[in-house]
Amino acid sequence: MGVSSLLDMNVYIWVILPVLIFVGRILDVSLGTIRIIFVARNLKYIAPFIGFFEVMIWLLAVRQIMQGDRINIACFVAYAAGFASGTYVGMYLENLLSIGKVLIRVITNKDACDLVEYLRSAGYGLTSIDALGSTGPVKVVFSVVERHDIPKIVKIIERFNPHAFYTIEDVRFVSEKVMPFRIRESRMPLWMVSQRRRSA
Numbered sequence: 001m002g003v004s005s006l007l008d009m010n011v012y013i014w015v016i017l018p019v020l021i022f023v024g025r026i027l028d029v030s031l032g033t034i035r036i037i038f039v040a041r042n043l044k045y046i047a048p049f050i051g052f053f054e055v056m057i058w059l060l061a062v063r064q065i066m067q068g069d070r071i072n073i074a075c076f077v078a079y080a081a082g083f084a085s086g087t088y089v090g091m092y093l094e095n096l097l098s099i100g101k102v103l104i105r106v107i108t109n110k111d112a113c114d115l116v117e118y119l120r121s122a123g124y125g126l127t128s129i130d131a132l133g134s135t136g137p138v139k140v141v142f143s144v145v146e147r148h149d150i151p152k153i154v155k156i157i158e159r160f161n162p163h164a165f166y167t168i169e170d171v172r173f174v175s176e177k178v179m180p181f182r183i184r185e186s187r188m189p190l191w192m193v194s195q196r197r198r199s200a
Contacts, residue, residue, distance in 0.1 A: 018078035021061050025082025026089055028057035033090025034097075041100040042172055098148035101171045105142055106157055107131070108164040112139040115160040119143065124153070144174055 031054040038047040065075045126143035
């Protein structure tokens, strides 16, 4: 075996192979993270499809590590680093996809009529009730929305009441028999809401 052939073999064993294992682990762990999220969102037809490719990539990565007589430390490091990186990438992709529905609960001791009216005019289905908090009477507003609508809803809440307390929870299943989550888009500006409140 010539020097160039030996050099090429070393490059493959210590550089190319670890990089391939690293990339493979990122792919399969990312798919695994998304698969678990899909199971939690009750997307039972997509999760098995993703699981097939997840295991296939994992088997290919493990096979590359196990073959050969010598222990390749670079492959072990690449395997572990790929797992860690894949977990992060999977969570990032989940936030990017914004799949599923969430329950937004707003608790405010300020008059929430403008907030409720604006959300309804924007087409969001919601429920508003009076409650008693630790400091006195409060208004509680519930709304089930798509995950990708969270930044928009939070921005609306902070516009009407910057000090409002709100929580966001994942929803596994919601019946849509009463009304859809989003009825229609509204082009009503915020100043019109206050004007309508004063004239009412």
